[in-house]
Amino acid sequence: MDARMMDAMAGEMMSMAEMPAVDAAVMQACMDACAACEQACTVCSMQMMDCAPSCMNCADMCNTMMRAMLRMPGMTPASMMAMLDACIAMCQTCMDMCMMHADDSAVCAMCADSCRACMDACMAVKDAMMAAA
Amino acid sequence: MDARMMDAMAGEMMSMAEMPAVDAAVMQACMDACAACEQACTVCSMQMMDCAPSCMNCADMCNTMMRAMLRMPGMTPASMMAMLDACIAMCQTCMDMCMMHADDSAVCAMCADSCRACMDACMAVKDAMMAAA
Amino acid sequence: MDARMMDAMAGEMMSMAEMPAVDAAVMQACMDACAACEQACTVCSMQMMDCAPSCMNCADMCNTMMRAMLRMPGMTPASMMAMLDACIAMCQTCMDMCMMHADDSAVCAMCADSCRACMDACMAVKDAMMAAA
Amino acid sequence: MDARMMDAMAGEMMSMAEMPAVDAAVMQACMDACAACEQACTVCSMQMMDCAPSCMNCADMCNTMMRAMLRMPGMTPASMMAMLDACIAMCQTCMDMCMMHADDSAVCAMCADSCRACMDACMAVKDAMMAAA
Numbered sequence: 001m002d003a004r005m006m007d008a009m010a011g012e013m014m015s016m017a018e019m020p021a022v023d024a025a026v027m028q029a030c031m032d033a034c035a036a037c038e039q040a041c042t043v044c045s046m047q048m049m050d051c052a053p054s055c056m057n058c059a060d061m062c063n064t065m066m067r068a069m070l071r072m073p074g075m076t077p078a079s080m081m082a083m084l085d086a087c088i089a090m091c092q093t094c095m096d097m098c099m100m101h102a103d104d105s106a107v108c109a110m111c112a113d114s115c116r117a118c119m120d121a122c123m124a125v126k127d128a129m130m131a132a133a
Numbered sequence: 134m135d136a137r138m139m140d141a142m143a144g145e146m147m148s149m150a151e152m153p154a155v156d157a158a159v160m161q162a163c164m165d166a167c168a169a170c171e172q173a174c175t176v177c178s179m180q181m182m183d184c185a186p187s188c189m190n191c192a193d194m195c196n197t198m199m200r201a202m203l204r205m206p207g208m209t210p211a212s213m214m215a216m217l218d219a220c221i222a223m224c225q226t227c228m229d230m231c232m233m234h235a236d237d238s239a240v241c242a243m244c245a246d247s248c249r250a251c252m253d254a255c256m257a258v259k260d261a262m263m264a265a266a
Numbered sequence: 267m268d269a270r271m272m273d274a275m276a277g278e279m280m281s282m283a284e285m286p287a288v289d290a291a292v293m294q295a296c297m298d299a300c301a302a303c304e305q306a307c308t309v310c311s312m313q314m315m316d317c318a319p320s321c322m323n324c325a326d327m328c329n330t331m332m333r334a335m336l337r338m339p340g341m342t343p344a345s346m347m348a349m350l351d352a353c354i355a356m357c358q359t360c361m362d363m364c365m366m367h368a369d370d371s372a373v374c375a376m377c378a379d380s381c382r383a384c385m386d387a388c389m390a391v392k393d394a395m396m397a398a399a
Numbered sequence: 400m401d402a403r404m405m406d407a408m409a410g411e412m413m414s415m416a417e418m419p420a421v422d423a424a425v426m427q428a429c430m431d432a433c434a435a436c437e438q439a440c441t442v443c444s445m446q447m448m449d450c451a452p453s454c455m456n457c458a459d460m461c462n463t464m465m466r467a468m469l470r471m472p473g474m475t476p477a478s479m480m481a482m483l484d485a486c487i488a489m490c491q492t493c494m495d496m497c498m499m500h501a502d503d504s505a506v507c508a509m510c511a512d513s514c515r516a517c518m519d520a521c522m523a524v525k526d527a528m529m530a531a532a
Contacts, residue, residue, distance in 0.1 A: 204312055355480075
């Protein structure tokens with residue numbers, strides 16, 4: 001995500017009354033992790049039927065999560081927390097599936113890594129929200 | 134959702150080891166409610182800036198929820214529950230925003246109704262999963 | 267798509283200066299065909315690796331096409347025509363892939379039927395636009 | 400897009416019989432431009448009602464285009480060309496709308512720039528496909 005867009009978004013986020021002020025860098029890292037995970041899951045969904053459904057579900061959830069962070073005026077603290085929990089749970093499911101054949105498939109290993117990174121980034125946003133609340 | 138597709142899906146769902154057996158009609162009603170809510174939110178997102186961001190977030194979450202129900206082999210009970218909670222929370226947020234101007238805008242009133250129906254349908258799936266577990 | 271939503275949208279469409287006035291029923295039929303095709307392709311993408319990538323591409327394109335028809339104030343005649351052509355081409359690709367194993371898979375047969383129906387509905391919108399121009 | 404994913408994808412693309420061999424760097428640049436344009440349009444869709452519908456349509460088309468490039472085994476040369484044309488047309492529509500208030504809105508100016516970059520990147524893929532055919 002480029003600097004001009006982050007500036008535009010940071011201003012938007014600061015002006016949200018209900019939402020605890022979260023460090024823009026934590027949000028940006030999470031959006032980037034969601035975008036990377038969507039891409040990895042999209043590629044991985046073509047590898048084998050075993051993990052394809054969880055990869056596709058994870059790709060869609062990560063895109064939805066990223067877009068919601070780009071549109072924070074449409075979120076409340078409660079819906080933000082619930083979306084982050086759903087994204088974490090979906091990444092966990094996909095990672096567990098892909099880890100089963102990570103030794104045989106470099107793409108599944110990459111996908112599992114992206115899921116882990118996305119989970120961590122979502123948890124960091126949750127932590128930042130709770131610390132700021 | 135047409136009968137042929139429901140037959141294809143019902144067979145798929147029955148064969149999932151971990152997932153409690155949920156009545157296919159309850160799942161179908163929820164997928165239809167998600168699809169209707171995505172459409173209503175998409176139209177409503179063009180009405181006024183006030184609710185547009187929550188409508189767009191809700192449209193994306195409803196589509197992601199519907200697709201996940203169409204791809205149950207990629208879900209676990211835990212990720213399913215978390216996704217349903219996120220969809221319910223996002224519909225609640227969007228409904229609350231749209232209700233603020235439901236008296237002035239027929240589209241916002243329709244969108245709020247669709248959000249309410251989608252929340253109810255997601256809760257029915259949660260109830261069915263818990264009863265079957 | 268329910269009657270209330272069609273009324274809201276029909277009003278919107280009538281007020282678009284540049285866009286030829288297309289019969290709302292033709293548009294509605296196309297949106298319904300796109301929604302049905304997205305669902306069929308999403309289910310079919312879990313059947314076999316052979317057609318999964320074209321099914322997923324088709325599901326995404328059909329959803330994007332449906333949403334664009336729900337947001338006609340964001341379209342021009344030129345972008346509308348190009349999107350319809352892309353949706354027709356993507357449905358053709360997916361149908362051709364699924365037809366290769368339609369005899370062995372009821373889901374692939376259903377998916378190919380949905381692709382055909384969506385192509386026809388998109389062509390009907392193109393015809394209506396050209397007749398009205 | 401990171402190096403590991405590009406390696407995974409480049410292998411996939413080389414093995415496609417029907418598709419002309421396009422330089423992986425040209426494809427990667429186009430996927431990155433689509434991802435950036437989706438994000439810019441998503442943010443811009445909250446600025447003013449005037450360009451919001453075209454921004455949302457453009458965000459969806461750019462995401463669909465990016466995913467299709469990540470899933471090239473699901474494309475034919477014909478569907479790829481049609482999707483690229485649709486993405487170019489949608490970016491043009493969105494850019495034209497956003498340029499009308501680019502002087503007043505830094506976000507619209509950024510969005511118009513992203514649309515222009517995405518159009519150029521899609522045209523570069525088209526050129527590479529035609530040169531290789």
